[in-house]
Amino acid sequence: MSALAVMLLVPTAAAIALALAPGGVFAALINVGASLATLAASLVVLADRPAPTELWLIDDLNAYLIVLTAFVMTTTAVFSGGYMGHEVAAGRLSAGALRTYHALYQALNAAMLLAMAANNVGLLWVAIEAATLITVIMVSLYRTREAIEAAWKYFILASVGIALALFGTVLVYLAAQPVIGGGLEAMAWTVLQARAAGFSPAVLDLAFVFLLVGYGTKVGLAPVHAWLPDAHAEGPTPMSAVLSGLLLNVALYALLRFKMVLAGSRAAGTPGPLMIGLGLVSLLFAGLMLYRRRDLKRFFAYSSIEHMGIMTFAFGIGGGLANFAGLFHMAAHSLAKSSIFFAVGGISQVKGTREIAALSGLTASHPALGWGLVLAVVAIAGAPPFGLFTSEFLIVSSSFAHAPALTAVFMLGLLVGFAALVLRVQHIAFGAATPSHAGTAHQATTVVPLYTHVGLVLIAGLWLPAPLAGWFAAIARLLG
Amino acid sequence: MRPGLAALDYDVAHLSGALVLLAAFGLIYQRRLPGMINLFALQSAALGSAAAWQAWVQDASQLYVTAAIVWSLKAGAVPLGLHWLIHRLQTTRAVETVIGIGPTMLAAVALVALAIVLVTPIGADRSALTREELALALSVILLGLLIMITRRHAVSQVIGFMCIENGVTLAVVGVKGMPLVVEMSVAFSVMVACILFGIFFFHIRERFDTLDLHFLESFRGEDR
Amino acid sequence: MSGVLFQLVQFALVLALAPLLTGIVRKVKARLNGRIGASPLQPYRDLARLLRKQPVAAEGASPLFFASPLAAFVILWLAAGLVPSFTTDLALAGSADLIALVALLAAARFATALGGLDVGTAFGGIGASRDMMLAALAEPAMLMVIVTLALVAGSTSLLRIVGFVVGGGVGVEISMSLALIALLMVAIAENGRIPIDNPATHLELTMVHEAMVLEYSGRQLALIEGAQMLKLLLYLSLVGAVFAPWTIAFEDTPDALMVGLIGYAGKLALGAVGLGLFEVTIAKMRVFRATEFLGGALLLGLLAAIFRLIAETV
């Protein structure tokens, strides 16, 4: 039984087990254990990659994303162990809901890994659809009016997006079919990329429009982002961490795969401008939206939109450096953003509120959480020596040379967002401390994953392992 | 492909596709919920027959499965369920539209035109059939989306959504030799979609006794 | 070696002539006012009297209170000694150019102003503040004059300028005349003469310099008075050296030196009479009008420089 199979089956099995088994203390432990096992399996997969089969593909692009996903899922599982326990203890959540949560958590793990390991556009689509439905239920977990509405909004918008993406997928098959001649062959990444040269550019262009709007909805690009802030704000915080840190990446991964196919075709011109446009719109829009936010989680959800815009812009600009930066940014952002949500979860539990206005002086009252948040936000704001500085440096410095005007707008967007982030984090972390909520949450399960992620992002900013850099470079070439 | 039937199979395929599109126009025109549901059932039936015809023409067995799924689910179960739902929930039967029917129709026509413009450049290496089917499918998808954004009633929005999926399915049917994966996923998604809709209607029902979305949307994320 | 000797002579000379110069100005003014007036030697007597008197200092006066008159006196003495009066063969001539000269004047002013603030009386503050304000406007005007001269002679070194002018490098030129007027205006302002300030007033809120030194008496006051006299001499000899340098000796022959000395005396006398004449013919203006006066000087200086540049460009 190959490591790949283990990697996919463990979470599936765990999901079923957690659904059937009575909840309670062990559920959290099983959750962490299963995630750990998955992580181990994914590492094995990374170590010796299985050759691509008709259904499965592990290559430079998804190898590191798979490990990243497994890793963040593990740390988040640790965090959610403490966090959700406290939620139940505080009576905000029923034990049954907790069981659902754990089961869905592993199911989501399986779905995301499936989406990325699949060598088949259809399978990818199914996996993303599944992940969407799972997260919809997770968002509605609290059963409050707000949660229901957020989930409803998420469900409708995402389903439409997914449907459009499916049509795009069909179009890609339509383009491939005459060249490759139908069958699963015509839906395999490997084959599609290899023989894209012969596809009809007209169909591919049309397909990419649908894919961009469809998967772009899942990525959270403005103006089709609407589901994202509310889903983040109303769902349980660990889910927000996974949503921002991983699920958006998965959707972006799908877009990248298709972009690679188009890059192989003659008419690779189309994706660039469209992605640049949507990227810039998302960046500026999200940056401006940050100023009016009152809810901490929604605030950082918008920052996720901003960063997805940054990545999309980078991939749209294309070229070795920008693509490299985009891939690097995906990893760094998912680590940093999830750590931010860990901190936010901890804060909302110790302070008993998520209202930005009601939070202040955290570094004075809770140094570990407060400085953790400051570090994570500094990292997400793209300040050195954290990883996101590297990618933003590469994007600006490489794209300004040949697209000054666009890059100027991009720089403007970065600054607008930066100013907002610093403004708010200063308000939250500094100043006179606000009174704390009675019964502080389990600090360790929050603080340890938080600082682990921040530490990793820090290392990424200073030193990048050679093989990883090698993969980035290779993919950057394929992305055109 | 069977010999000697080229002309005929083209006509039939075209006819069924056109029926689907026509039904979509009907959905836009229709103001009453039960009428919309029936039209949707009609559209699904046309889609099913299109799938069946293609299955026979291309003798692609999996398309029979698709046809079966479409007939049973979309033309049967779902409409019935919806009828039952609106009956049970005692909601208003009339659908209030955002913009008048006339402008909506005009927009729909424009969309169809756009779809045709988009599809024409597709290379001559493909048979006219797929191109036509594609144009029809694209139009149906766009009309479905149009329905979703011009109707205020939840059920009508659900119908619009499934109209989109019908369009996708039409495309799938048109393409030669598309493996089963996609149909399965379509069926799968539609099923789950319906289930989830049901669940949601429950929540929504037990919280705000109506399906009309704009009550639901009075809270919009953040209070201003 | 002769340089050192002449330098010492010049230091002695300026110190000796400064009171006389002031005396002459006062005498001229008196006669023009129709008074007999005191003898031109009166300033020497005043200084001697001040030196003999016992100085009285306010309690709480800091060491700086006593140091600042000394510093101001010494700096101005040094500065006055730097301007070529009768010969160019001066040991220190090379070590200070016009800019350094201006800086020395600024340093002296700095010291005086601090002295004025030291005791902490309202008058000291008024004087210091107004004096610094006037200087803040006079100094740029002065520097503009220097810019013009530097443009003409290609250097800020006084020796070079003197040499250049004597060498007939400039004919009658508009920029030079503008510069002369500007320099005279600055000189009037810097020396607290009418119309900017009235050296003879007391107990008027219009006074500037006198207010600043109000607390001083005895030998400190003597130093300050002396410094003032030296400053006046400095400006007059500066005007003489730059705009009428023809008498200055360039080689150490006795007759050349004699010519230089006599010429110097003549220039000073002329300047004194002119100043007296000027002072009696106009009235003192309000303090804030003074800014306009100096603004005018600055403008003239700027014009001079620009004319000069245009002359070069075309």
Added chain:
Amino acid sequence: MLALIVGALGALLALGVAGLAGARHASIGRSIYGVAATVSAGLAVLGASRLTSGAADETLILPIGLPWLGCHLRLDALSAFFLVVVHAPASAIGAFAAGYVTHEPAQPRILPAYPVFVAAMTAVLIADDAYAFLLAWELMSLASWVLVLAHHEESDTRSAAWLYLVIATLGTVCLMAALGVLAGGAGDYAFASLRGARPAPLAGALVALLALLGAGSKAGLMPLHAWLPPAHAAAPTPVSALMSGVMTKVALYGLVRILFDLAGPLPWGWGAAIAMVGGASAVLGLLYALLQTDIKRLLAYSTVENIGIAAIGIGLALGFRASGQSALAALALTAGLLHALNHALFKSLLFLGTGALAAATGTRDLERLGGLIGRMPALALAMLAGAAAIAGLPPFNGFVSEWLTFQAILASPPAAQASLRLGLPLLGVLLALAAALAAVCFVRAFGIAFLGRARSPQAAAAHAPEAALVWPPLALGAACLLLGLVPALGIALSDPVLRALGVPAFAGALVGPAIQLGDNGAGYNAIGLAVAAGLLGLLTVVALHRLSPLTERRGAPWDCGFPDADPATQYTGSSFSQPLRRVFGPLFAVRERVDMPAPLERRAAGFAVSLRDPLWIALYRPVARLVEMLAGRLNVVQFLTIRRYLSLTFGVLVLLMVLVVIGA
């Protein structure tokens, strides 16, 4: 040598970690600052020796940073010179900070960041590739941001820190773009290969503009100076000293490095533009400084002025080099570099002195000080030296660099460009005005704070600060005097830089310790003048001793016969600057409100002056309002109905399809 510097960086970072651990105990804090000071002193010596020994450039590549690039380090003359500029004051500041520990409660927030800040500034100097350079540059901003936030309870501090970090990041982003243009998007960011790049004229102009924005924002050139006064006022004293005295010089280093070293030959116009910006900053900075009553704010604005003067030198040098007059370029660049060095020394002095003063009296408000010279003579002496130096009075170092700048301006008319020539008198006026106003400003600052009578009980009760706070400023004052008397020392340090930048060595001959501009005979011999002044002074004192033997008597101040014991009758800081406020009023939005009670009304009359930085009103407020407006307008998107969101999706889809149709 470079390895030593890297080692020092490691040591400083380790100190930061130690600061995390040992922030609780004063003794540990003291020793950390002590070590930091020692390291700085070592680095300063190192840089000086590199300059004097004329050793070859060293390079080093560390296996960190961008994977394909590594972290390039290089120690050349320019880096070495600024190593001195940064670390000579930094050592004194560190020593001061060690003594200041007991006066600064916020140590836990300062100790970890302080050494990191120093390390980051050093790293900027030795970085030799764009990535390392910008990483260090932004890290410098970040560390100082944390330090500014040390007293985070005050909301003013927070807004100051925010403004600072935002403007700093604007600068960093601009530099990113500038270096990106030079690197040409090829991914080879090593300065060595950037040097090779010859950007097209337009690109070159872009580089110059972006570099000016980037470095200027950090240096505090107008109009990007807005962050400086609030940040310096908010930060703890050693930090404000570091930021104002040292960090702004690092910014100047960035400007010189990019414009002289990396960017190819630029048209002379850029030089002229930079010089003009410098001149404007010089004058406006001082005019604002004149009106401040918080000494730290006053010093901050005077920093804007001095950076402006240095910018004049650098800009002129750039212009001359462009028009092929290398001798003049050497003169101007020497002036700029020396002024950077001098300002680093006396500005740190003044900030440290202010800190000591505040520690002793508990206030930095001029209007509450007075008469301190009697209580803290040593500090007064140091501050007097600093004031004289910054006012550009001989024999201190400030005059030397201002003299050189003047000479550069005066010597320029041979310059080819007529327009540049005609601009020069204006530049001269600006510089002259700045010099004159500096004298006013610091007569006011020193006189009001140290002379006169105490204006508040705290000032009256003040006791001398402990020696540990006084000797660092005194040492800096001695350095200022030394560099003033022997300009040759400073020029010996700056000359290797000129040669390294391809500008010929300083044209003026150095006759012993004096400067003598070879070509036009203008000269400045500080020693000679000092000796002469000394002799004349001696003569005078002896003569006075002979002629007026009587010792002075003490009495009440005469005050025109109406002595008033109340210190309130003294001139205050605001009354001192009132005349200039009148004269230059239009230049800054000054509002004077006199509130005179009606007859028989029993209340005190009031007088209030409010002034705002007009550039703030003209430049910053509109931006803030625009962002606010846009944020408000867009905010409705958060509150749409699902149907409208779907319409957005629909719209995007149709738009993109139309675009495809057009594209095809």
